[in-house]
Amino acid sequence: MGGSGAASVIVVGAGVFGLATGLALAEAGLKVRLVAETASGLTASGVAAGMLAPAFESLLDPPSPDSLGLLAAGRDLWPDLAGRLGVALDRSG
Incomplete structure (x- = not known):
């Protein structure tokens, strides 16, 4: 991507x-x-209202049952990101 002001990376979504x-x-x-x-x-983010529920995902999504550990690890990274951004994170479920 050349030219002045061109993005190095384009993220779709x-x-x-x-x-x-x-x-x-x-x-x-x-x-x-x-x-x-x-x-x-x-x-999907708006529809899920910010919910990250790895147990629910692995239970109902056929491709996900073996991914519970990975989904839980991703969920557990959110508090650090929210803290860095100054966003209140409600984990009361």
């Missing part, structure tokens, strides 16, 4: 995972452009 990916890449020094086709709140 600006839900929770797209935003977290964009943030990590930007913190690594890359110029990031987020692209979202759908309005905020209408994506």
Whole structure:
């Protein structure tokens, strides 16, 4: 991608995972452009209302039963990210 102002990386999707990916890449020094086709709140992130429930995902999603450990590890990274961003995280379920 050449030219002045060109993004080093384009992240498609600006839900929770797209935003977290964009943030990590930007913190690594890359110029990031987020692209979202759908309005905020209408994506999976908006529908899930911020819920990260690995036990529920591994129970109901056929491809996920063997991924509970990985899903739980990802869920457990959120408090640090929320703290860095100054976002209140409600884990009361």
